[in-house]
Amino acid sequence: MGVFSKTCEYAIRSVFFIAHRTTSGSRVGIKEIANGIDSPEHFLAKILQDLSRRGIVQSVKGPNGGFYIDEIGLKRPLSDVVEAVDGKSIFTGCGLGLAYCSETNPCPLHHEFKAIRNQLKNLLEQTTIADFSESLNLGITKLRK
Amino acid sequence: MGVFSKTCEYAIRSVFFIAHRTTSGSRVGIKEIANGIDSPEHFLAKILQDLSRRGIVQSVKGPNGGFYIDEIGLKRPLSDVVEAVDGKSIFTGCGLGLAYCSETNPCPLHHEFKAIRNQLKNLLEQTTIADFSESLNLGITKLRK
DNA sequence: TTAATAAAAGATGAATAACTCTTTTATTTT
DNA sequence: AAAATAAAAGAGTTATTCATCTTTTATTAA
Numbered sequence: 003m004g005v006f007s008k009t010c011e012y013a014i015r016s017v018f019f020i021a022h023r024t025t026s027g028s029r030v031g032i033k034e035i036a037n038g039i040d041s042p043e044h045f046l047a048k049i050l051q052d053l054s055r056r057g058i059v060q061s062v063k064g065p066n067g068g069f070y071i072d073e074i075g076l077k078r079p080l081s082d083v084v085e086a087v088d089g090k091s092i093f094t095g096c097g098l099g100l101a102y103c104s105e106t107n108p109c110p111l112h113h114e115f116k117a118i119r120n121q122l123k124n125l126l127e128q129t130t131i132a133d134f135s136e137s138l139n140l141g142i143t144k145l146r147k
Numbered sequence: 148m149g150v151f152s153k154t155c156e157y158a159i160r161s162v163f164f165i166a167h168r169t170t171s172g173s174r175v176g177i178k179e180i181a182n183g184i185d186s187p188e189h190f191l192a193k194i195l196q197d198l199s200r201r202g203i204v205q206s207v208k209g210p211n212g213g214f215y216i217d218e219i220g221l222k223r224p225l226s227d228v229v230e231a232v233d234g235k236s237i238f239t240g241c242g243l244g245l246a247y248c249s250e251t252n253p254c255p256l257h258h259e260f261k262a263i264r265n266q267l268k269n270l271l272e273q274t275t276i277a278d279f280s281e282s283l284n285l286g287i288t289k290l291r292k
Numbered sequence: 293t294t295a296a297t298a299a300a301a302g303a304t305g306a307a308t309a310a311c312t313c314t315t316t317t318a319t320t321t322t
Numbered sequence: 323a324a325a326a327t328a329a330a331a332g333a334g335t336t337a338t339t340c341a342t343c344t345t346t347t348a349t350t351a352a
Contacts, residue, residue, distance in 0.1 A: 004236075004244055005150070005260075008340065011244035018255055031298065045341050051300060064349025065297045091149075099149055099156035100290070110163055110279045110288040114270050115150075118263060125259050134255045143255040145245070153310065176328065190311050196330060209319025210327045 005122070010087040013049050015039040015145050017083050020059060020069050021076060021135035029061075029068030040146050049087070056086050071131065080134070081126035093123045150267070155232040158194050160184040160290050162228050165204060165214050166221060166280035167290075174206075174213030185291050194232070201231050216276065225279070226271035238268045 004011065019038045023030045032050065036043035050069055053059045058078070061069045084092065096103035097115040105112075137143050149156065164183050168175045177195065181188040195214055198204045203223070206214045229237065241248035242260040250257075282288050 004240055005242055006244075008244065014256075015243055015245075033298095042341055044343070047299075048301095048341090054299085061299060062349075063297085063299045063347075065351065067298050067349070069299085095149055097150055098160055098290075099151075099153065100160075103289075108288050109290065110282060111159075111270075112288065114274075118266050118270070121263050121266065125256075125263070129259075137255055143253050143257065144248075145243075145254065178328095187311055189313070192329075193311090193331095199329085206329060207319075208317075208327080208329045210321065212319070212328050214329085 005092070006084065007088055009045075009049055010084060012039065012041045012046055013053060013083055013087045014080065015041065016046060016050060017053070017059065017071070017131055018134050018138060019145055021071050021131050022138045024070040029066065029070045031068040035069065038146060053083070053086060058083055058086055076132040076135070077130050079127045080129055080131060081123070083131070084126055093119060150237070151229065152233055154194055155229060157184065157186045157191055158198060158228055158232045159225065160186070161191060161195060162198070162204065162216070162276055163279050163283060164290055166216050166276050167283045169215040174211065174215045176213040180214065183291060198228070198231060203228055203231055221277040221280070222275050224272045225274055225276060226268070228276070229271055238264060 006014070016035050016039055019035050020030055023034075023038070032043060032047050035041075035050075036046045039046075050059060050061070054061045054069070058075060059069050059071050060075070061067070081093075096109055097111045097119075098109045100109050103109040103112055134143075138145070151159070161180050161184055164180050165175055168179075168183070177188060177192050180186075180195075181191045184191075195204060195206070199206045199214070203220060204214050204216050205220070206212070226238075241254055242256045242264075243254045245254050248254040248257055279288075283290070
């Protein structure tokens with residue numbers, strides 16, 4: 003079991019891929035994205051439809067159509083993508099699944115978990131999609147299996 | 148989606164509960180545990196059967212029977228419980244679900260994730276079941292909703 | 293304005309995780 | 323030895339996540 007759901011993993015990978023592949027005006031098709039990040043095509047289509055509805059990515063139909071990310075989108079933190087797919091419980095939920103765990107009624111792992119979760123939160127909030135796209139341009143990191 | 152699976156959450160909570168409720172020689176029944184940690188009884192029974200087979204907890208059948216944790220078990224790190232249920236991929240797997248992500252072929256989040264995951268690993272490896280049981284004795288932390 | 297392209301939308305299917313119920317086996321007490 | 327107790331084991335069911343397939347709608351180019 004990963005930190006993110008499978009759906010969210012595909013979402014993040016596809017967003018990185020789109021940001022990396024498209025420059026102003028250009029778009030990339032679902033087939034190419036699915037192949038590029040090694041994900042099931044039709045499943046990814048569903049995910050991108052959703053991200054499109056939420057304004058995280060943009061799309062146009064028809065010939066030369068496909069997905070791209072606008073200027074505003076590139077400056078968005080990665081946390082926006084994660085929240086859109088998995089919700090924000092990942093940043094706030096109790097590590098032991100206790101609904102009423104809180105500062106005043108903490109579970110045995112509350113304080114320790116809080117520190118770790120905050121680190122994850124900061125990482126995802128402080129790094130934009132564009133930041134990662136740059137590191138991909140440098141060839142340091144890869145997206146495919 | 149939490150850090151741990153639901154199964155693992157119940158496992159951790161039940162282990163804390165058993166450690167807290169039992170002193171040398173005494174045992175606690177499945178009904179009482181399920182009620183104490185707010186979990187489905189029969190589902191928890193399955194989980195504890197498994198933990199028992201793996202030696203994480205001990206059990207005896209019949210009247211005055213139930214579950215307990217022996218001296219060795221109390222000194223076990225919490226990571227043993229997590230590993231028994233969710234496996235160790237939680238400590239090592241790629242955050243983006245890439246099978247071949249590694250130090251030499253890192254995904255865009257590899258290094259950042261490594262730091263966070265190591266913190267989680269350290270927390271679970273360095274704290275024993277007994278440690279948590281103590282904090283429960285002090286009434287600082289709670290297990291039920 | 294017709295044909296081709298590519299995403300959107302809808303419906304369905306498979307796999308896994310979560311949960312329930314019933315029967316069996318071991319242990320203890322009477 | 324018999325009855326009661328409590329976990330072990332086995333066989334389901336339900337819900338959720340993951341994935342596929344088909345049809346529709348929007349856009350472009352010939």
